[in-house]
Amino acid sequence: MTSNDALLDTRLEDLAGLLGKGGLLTAAEDMERYRVDWPGYRGALPLAVARPATTQQVADVVGYCHRHDIPLVPQGGHSGLVGGALPDAETPELVLSLERLATIRDVDPINFTMSVDAGCVLQSIKDAAAEADCDFPLSLGAQGSCQIGGNISTNAGGLNVLRYGMMRQLVLGLEVVLPDGRIYNGMKALHKNNTGYDLKQLFIGAEGTLGVVTGAVLKLSPRAQTTRSALLACPDVDAVLGLYALARRRCCDLLTAFELVPRTCLELALEAAPDLRDPLETPSPVYVLMEVAASGPIDLDTMIEGLFEQGLEAGLLSDGVLAGSDAQAESLWRIREAMLEGQRNRGEHLRTDVALPISSLGEFHARASQEILALSPEATIIAYGHIGDGNLHFNILPPPGLETEARTTLLHELEERLFEIVTEFDGSISAEHGIGRFKQAAFLERLSEPEFDLMRGLKYLLDPRSLLSPGRILPRPGD
Ligand SMILES: Cc1cc2nc3c(=O)[nH]c(=O)nc-3n(C[C@H](O)[C@H](O)[C@H](O)COP(=O)(O)OP(=O)(O)OC[C@H]3O[C@@H](n4cnc5c(N)ncnc54)[C@H](O)[C@@H]3O)c2cc1C
Structure with missing residues (x-):
């Protein structure tokens, strides 16, 4: 056993001590399911999987990692589509799974709010709202497995955005464990609150790079009759x-x-x-x-x-x-x-979630289809989406029978062309899935200097050693 192995064993023993029985998984077979996401991408074997059951335990684990320079990645229901929750291969990471933090704390049918733990599965939140004669309107294909913490961290959209908005519009309060282990408690069930900067919005859509969401106050609607x-x-x-x-x-x-x-x-x-x-x-x-x-x-x-x-x-x-x-x-x-x-x-294909002004969608669709088919006449375009939000999933199935390498190269080329057209139309390369790792290069290419400086400054302010979800959205320092 090397001194590094011995040190790692000590760290894992400490973490296991913080989490209690069943709170830390270290056997490869137990960690297998935390390496794979819904589309079937596979990450590296993590250092371990921490499964805290309370906000305080999340804070203890994150604080410990901060003090001992251990990179970590929060994980919800593994349904994200840009590889953000997968453990990294470059530097071994601790997976912080929120799955045991899954209590509905309170439902208030007069205030039309609900307070929940971040690990609650979206469907369970919708069911609890319905029991109180309310609706929680976020609705998406992965609702049986994705967690509200994941929805918040990706600023998820889904089917009902045109009436109710994205997660940003559905969160009234937030509880977050900061990268140094301190707890930011912003669990206010207020429909109006104009006191200073709206801190919760920093963490919504941050894909786990600025803090670990542990709780939220959600806005409900009257139940549809x-x-x-x-x-x-x-x-x-x-x-x-x-x-x-x-x-x-x-x-x-x-x-x-x-x-x-x-x-x-x-x-x-x-x-x-x-x-x-x-x-x-x-x-x-x-x-x-x-x-x-x-x-x-x-x-x-x-x-x-x-x-x-x-x-x-x-x-x-x-x-x-x-x-x-x-x-x-x-x-x-x-x-x-x-x-x-x-x-x-159908296997590996190009999956996108671009956004455009709704009035440009027809012209964009025609132009992108023409150019993609000029580049790859046998590709199949499947462009569907939340048209009422200007959000098109312009996906492309490659021609059948291509070898893996040729397929990957072609899909990359098609994505680049598609994104160039999106940019020409003043659109966005991600309407709702986020950046994670898969869209990082295309995202950074399109970021202006002031935007990059502001984002990097925020990351540095909250997580100066880049231990939380390193390499997602922004590059690691030095890259
Ligand atoms: C079938 C299907 C349909 C989908 N439809 C839609 C759709 O219509 N609209 C849409 O917007 N998205 C859609 N998605 C993608 C969407 O982003 C996810 O389904 C969901 O929001 C992610 O939640 P999750 O719990 O699975 O997060 P994960 O995949 O586990 O994680 C996603 C990201 O959030 C971070 N994260 C997770 N939990 C936390 C936390 N508690 N604190 C901090 N960071 C955290 C992770 O590190 C990662 O970067 C779909 C996905 C699938 C598979």
Whole structure:
């Protein structure tokens, strides 16, 4: 045994002592699942996996790591899509899993707030809100596994942003363990609070680089009494945008989701979930999957049927189905989930989440499709997304049969071209997934000097030795 090994053993013994029984995992087989994320990327074997059960234990572990120069990475439900939570191979890291910090602390149906631990799974938060006759509106495909701390740290968006906003708009208070182990307690359940800098916003979307989120006060909405979902067939993306503008005006601010689903995605969904049926008889190039929801006595059927008729008259849609029951609505939305599964089943592909002004989406879509297919005529473009937020998942399946290296090189080349077009349209290379490690190079290329200096300054102020999630978003010092 070398002196380094002996030192590591001592550190791990100390950490195990701080966390108690079952709080620290060190056996390779126990740590395996903490190395892999939803898309199937695999990180390095961590030094150990710390599983604190209280905020104080998180603070003890982070403080210990700070004093002993141990890099660490917080981990939620492993559903992030930019590799931020995967343990790094360059410098061995401690994984700090929030999975045992999973208590709903309080639900206040009069204040419309809920206080939660960071490790609560999103679905459990939605269920607890529903029990109190409220809604927590964040809704996304990974809600059965992602944690609210991960949602906060990635400033997650999802299906209902156009009505309720992203995580930034849904968090009223935050509790964070700072990189030196001190606890910042900002768990105020206030709808208005104008005292100085809004510190919680620093940590939302910081992808674990500025602190470990341990608790949050979330903003709830009155529970929807009625919801209606529809799948509408449209001739092209421009028609979808026209329909969106119409729907925003006709649906009295009750529009909660407006998703673009191209035919290719519907087919991927049918492939991944053979029990699903094509809801319409005649195939269409694109569809809109939409939902309206109301918490009071409002006739949504008349509203959505009126939209359908007006859209039909204006040539913005050709056909559609309005879900007549909850089960039918559920199977329409299962298309949205199953198409992600269908993409994953196709293996390595380019996954993006670009943002553009909504009014530019049609032109962007046409131009990007043309240029990508000019570079790779046999690639398959699957551009779907939260069209009501100007957020397009412009994903690309590579031509079949390419060797691994050729495929990776091609996908990289296509991504670079796509991002150049995004920049020309004054868009963003990440609407909701964040930067992590996978998007870092493209992000840094587009950062102005003042932006870089401000971000690096913040990181240095909070984490001068760059021990927390090093190398995510910003490069490590010296890189
Ligand atoms: C099927 C699927 C659908 C998705 N749909 C959407 C979507 O519609 N909209 C959207 O925005 N995103 C979507 N995502 C990605 C989204 O970012 C994640 O699902 C979710 O927000 C991440 O939560 P997590 O708990 O899994 O975090 P993880 O993947 O574990 O971590 C994500 C990042 O947050 C950091 N982190 C995690 N917990 C904490 C904490 N407590 N404190 C500090 N840092 C922390 C990690 O270090 C990492 O950098 C989807 C992902 C999948 C797999």
